[in-house]
Amino acid sequence: MELLDFARGPALTIAFAIFAIGVAWRLSSLLFTPRPHRRAEAREGTPSDAKAFVRGVFSRFIPHKTYRDVVFANHLNAYVFHIGLFIVVFLYRPHILFIEGFTGLSWPALPNTLVYGVGLVTVVSLGVALARRMTNPVQKILTTFDDYFSWALTVLPVLTGLLVVNGIGARYETLLALHILSVCALLIWLPFGKLMHTFLFVLSRGVTSVRLSRRGATF
Amino acid sequence: MTEPQTVGEMLARKGISRRALLRYAAWVTSIMALPSSMTRAMAQGIADTKRMSVIWLSCQECTACTESLTRSYSPTIDDLIFDFISLDYHEALQAAAGHQAEEARLKAMEDNKDNYVVIVDGSIPLGNMGYSTVAGHANADVLRETAEHALAVVAVGSCATWGGLPKADPNPTGAVSVSQIVRNTPIINISGCPPIPEAMTGTLAHVLAFGQIPELDHLGRPRAFFGNSIHDRCYRRPFYDKGLFAKSFDDEGARKGWCLYELGCKGPVTYNACATLKWNGGASWPVQTGHGCLGCSEPDFWDRGSFYKPLPASTEPLATPLAAGAVAGVAAGALASRAAKTRREILGAMSKPKDAADTTDKT
Amino acid sequence: MSLAPDKETTDGFIQAILAELATRLAELASTGIEAQIDLRSLPMDPPKRAALDAKLGKGDVTATIADRAGRTEVFETRYAGVWRLAHYDMHDTLLMEEIAIAPVPDILRADPTDMAEAAARLGAELALDTKKGHAND
Numbered sequence: 071m072e073l074l075d076f077a078r079g080p081a082l083t084i085a086f087a088i089f090a091i092g093v094a095w096r097l098s099s100l101l102f103t104p105r106p107h108r109r110a111e112a113r114e115g116t117p118s119d120a121k122a123f124v125r126g127v128f129s130r131f132i133p134h135k136t137y138r139d140v141v142f143a144n145h146l147n148a149y150v151f152h153i154g155l156f157i158v159v160f161l162y163r164p165h166i167l168f169i170e171g172f173t174g175l176s177w178p179a180l181p182n183t184l185v186y187g188v189g190l191v192t193v194v195s196l197g198v199a200l201a202r203r204m205t206n207p208v209q210k211i212l213t214t215f216d217d218y219f220s221w222a223l224t225v226l227p228v229l230t231g232l233l234v235v236n237g238i239g240a241r242y243e244t245l246l247a248l249h250i251l252s253v254c255a256l257l258i259w260l261p262f263g264k265l266m267h268t269f270l271f272v273l274s275r276g277v278t279s280v281r282l283s284r285r286g287a288t289f
Numbered sequence: 290m291t292e293p294q295t296v297g298e299m300l301a302r303k304g305i306s307r308r309a310l311l312r313y314a315a316w317v318t319s320i321m322a323l324p325s326s327m328t329r330a331m332a333q334g335i336a337d338t339k340r341m342s343v344i345w346l347s348c349q350e351c352t353a354c355t356e357s358l359t360r361s362y363s364p365t366i367d368d369l370i371f372d373f374i375s376l377d378y379h380e381a382l383q384a385a386a387g388h389q390a391e392e393a394r395l396k397a398m399e400d401n402k403d404n405y406v407v408i409v410d411g412s413i414p415l416g417n418m419g420y421s422t423v424a425g426h427a428n429a430d431v432l433r434e435t436a437e438h439a440l441a442v443v444a445v446g447s448c449a450t451w452g453g454l455p456k457a458d459p460n461p462t463g464a465v466s467v468s469q470i471v472r473n474t475p476i477i478n479i480s481g482c483p484p485i486p487e488a489m490t491g492t493l494a495h496v497l498a499f500g501q502i503p504e505l506d507h508l509g510r511p512r513a514f515f516g517n518s519i520h521d522r523c524y525r526r527p528f529y530d531k532g533l534f535a536k537s538f539d540d541e542g543a544r545k546g547w548c549l550y551e552l553g554c555k556g557p558v559t560y561n562a563c564a565t566l567k568w569n570g571g572a573s574w575p576v577q578t579g580h581g582c583l584g585c586s587e588p589d590f591w592d593r594g595s596f597y598k599p600l601p602a603s604t605e606p607l608a609t610p611l612a613a614g615a616v617a618g619v620a621a622g623a624l625a626s627r628a629a630k631t632r633r634e635i636l637g638a639m640s641k642p643k644d645a646a647d648t649t650d651k652t
Numbered sequence: 653m654s655l656a657p658d659k660e661t662t663d664g665f666i667q668a669i670l671a672e673l674a675t676r677l678a679e680l681a682s683t684g685i686e687a688q689i690d691l692r693s694l695p696m697d698p699p700k701r702a703a704l705d706a707k708l709g710k711g712d713v714t715a716t717i718a719d720r721a722g723r724t725e726v727f728e729t730r731y732a733g734v735w736r737l738a739h740y741d742m743h744d745t746l747l748m749e750e751i752a753i754a755p756v757p758d759i760l761r762a763d764p765t766d767m768a769e770a771a772a773r774l775g776a777e778l779a780l781d782t783k784k785g786h787a788n789d
């Protein structure tokens with residue numbers, strides 16, 4: 071039980087702190103960066119910045135028709151594991167109870183067995199993403215250590231979670247401790263690698279959209 | 290007639306036939322999940338041995354363990370164990386007192402050197418030896434002395450196995466478990482507050498019949514009784530899997546017998562046989578009465594937050610590191626971009642015309 | 653008792669137990685090796701248990717063992733060498749049930765130690781009676 075006590079106590083506390091510091095630091099240092107002077111005139115019919123920003127954030131949820139056929143399978147797969155992650159993290163009763171424990175917030179959950187199924191699909195889907203990354207020549211060139219590491223830290227909590235509830239490999243409390251420690255690793259890494267896209271996708275999409283809109287691109 | 294030499298002879302003399310012993314062995318084999326084919330060997334083993342000399346030491350305890358084992362209000366099948374053992378020393382049950390009792394203990398140790406079993410209930414105070422003594426001797430000293438030439442020490446109850454309630458934060462008596470005192474004698478831990486009587490008697494019967502300690506888990510507990518978690522064997526488990534949870538002790542879910550996870554059940558991290566053996570001869574058990582498992586057979590269960598807090602709800606106030614971290618992060622970010630701005634202004638002042646073109650591109 | 657297979661006996665779990673019984677019984681017949689099946693540790697709901705009992709039925713022999721420590725009900729099923737045993741404690745609470753595959757279940761046999769003790773007791777009683785008889789002369 072000692073490892074579990076460590077995971078539940080100091081490990082989670084430290085991981086939460088680093089996660090919060092990291093995310094807040096990266097976001098605030100971007101937001102506090104002064105806007106550049108705009109020396110060129112915007113084109114005729116340029117939307118307001120706010121409008122362009124919001125459009126950019128949302129329009130990218132669907133691939134542009136130019137690429138649709140090429141990336142369709144990839145894109146679909148990315149949706150599968152992202153939605154899977156969301157369901158597993160936020161619609162599973164033990165997780166909601168965990169969040170309720172420090173926020174006081176609670177909401178309905180899905181049946182546990184359904185969540186296990188979604189977890190399995192998520193693992194498979196993440197596996198497909200990795201396989202593609204390792205076999206597609208172009209993607210392979212673009213891949214860095216960060217991509218592999220981020221992938222591993224994403225899949226580990228789901229894998230260990232599935233081990234916990236199925237009692238595979240060790241006792242429940244040992245597996246649970248590993249599950250929590252894998253979550254801690256994910257939380258600590260998230261702000262500093264590519265997983266920061268969780269937050270940065272808003273800024274990068276929005277800002278790109280504002281900039282290109284001024285040059286006449288439509289989103 | 291001569292004194293009976295073996296348990297079998299003694300039982301025959303008392304008019305308890307071998308058939309009763311076989312019935313008992315069939316039952317113990319079953320609850321210990323041994324192959325049924327071992328029934329005969331177990332009955333034979335018990336019949337052929339001498340009665341086992343048992344010395345029972347009580348330290349800082351509440352006598353619930355003894356109460357659970359003897360269940361004096363209602364004799365049951367496992368009371369037969371008292372026919373198999375010779376309880377040579379037990380502070381609560383023996384008639385002798387003071388020096389007479391002490392002599393009985395020393396004599397039993399002498400006569401049965403390396404063959405007697407020591408049962409301990411209660412934790413051992415190390416803070417001040419005076420906290421718990423028997424006939425003027427500190428618990429720790431008596432235990433050390435008695436355990437040295439024992440076949441095995443059976444720590445009975447969560448106090449003897451982990452330190453128990455006396456060890457709860459802030460542990461005023463400096464209480465420790467048997468395993469922290471006894472070094473060179475095998476220890477069997479039968480945890481629980483109190484432990485399930487069948488787990489105690491079954492283990493003793495196993496030692497008696499086979500002269501061997503049953504298979505133990507990593508905490509020194511017999512796997513037969515502590516191999517599965519409460520959650521693994523809980524009859525409410527289908528509701529857990531379906532996500533049907535009682536939200537309060539008297540809501541519709543509670544009445545329908547739904548899972549007690551949200552009401553603080555510690556079944557998933559608790560290893561004991563309550564769900565299969567139940568209590569009071571199979572009458573009922575905590576979860577069946579509608580109350581979540583407290584986790585009483587696990588180390589330090591009383592120091593792991595409220596009994597009524599759901600298991601995943603952290604014992605740490607996790608909102609604090611989140612909020613403090615966010616504030617610290619924003620402050621760090623603000624300072625960093627301020628520093629960057631200053632640097633850029635200085636750089637800008639140094640190379641004015643070239644820089645202007647750069648910044649427009651860097652949106 | 654109907655011999656036609658009903659819904660319960662075609663259930664996979666019951667089928668598995670019956671298959672096991674058949675194997676063990678054949679083994680007993682050819683080699684004399686006895687076996688037991690512990691019904692207590694097999695998860696069976698009441699309808700399944702009833703179905704199993706209905707299938708096994710009752711044969712020629714029924715016996716009750718009652719002693720100071722409890723009671724055991726034994727009967728042979730419709731299949732020779734397959735016995736059903738139910739053990740109770742002194743409060744008549746059911747401890748466990750089992751199936752024994754044996755010519756005679758162990759628990760019915762008299763034990764050598766018990767027999768030796770009985771012989772000694774009988775001898776002593778006889779001696780006492782003889783003495784009493786002489787005294788009456």
Ligand code: HEM
Pocket residue numbers: 078155158159164165168185186188189190227228229230231232234235246249250253256557600601602603
């Ligand atoms: C199918 C996938 C998953 C399953 C089956 C699963 C299962 C579980 C279970 C059973 C608990 C335990 C609660 C307890 O008894 O205390 C738990 C706790 C937790 N899980 Fe997961 N999990 C999964 C994925 C994830 C993921 C992807 C994350 C985060 C990225 C995560 C984060 C956590 C956290 C933070 C806890 C709370 C720790 C605590 O109990 O104190 N889990 N999970």
Ligand code: HEM
Pocket residue numbers: 144145148152155199200203217220221224256265267268269271
């Ligand atoms: C709302 C938040 C998020 C958005 C909008 C988002 C969006 C994206 C997008 C657009 C991609 C590229 C997919 C592609 O190749 O087509 C991606 C990849 C990825 N995301 Fe997210 N993401 C979010 C949150 C997260 C979180 C919380 C995690 C993990 C903890 C995560 C893990 C990943 C991983 C591992 C990849 C790379 C998959 C690969 O190897 O190809 N994402 N995300």
Ligand code: SF4
Pocket residue numbers: 519520521523524525526527529547548549550554555556557576581582
């Ligand atoms: S009541 Fe407790 S032990 Fe039973 S299923 Fe629910 S959580 Fe598990």
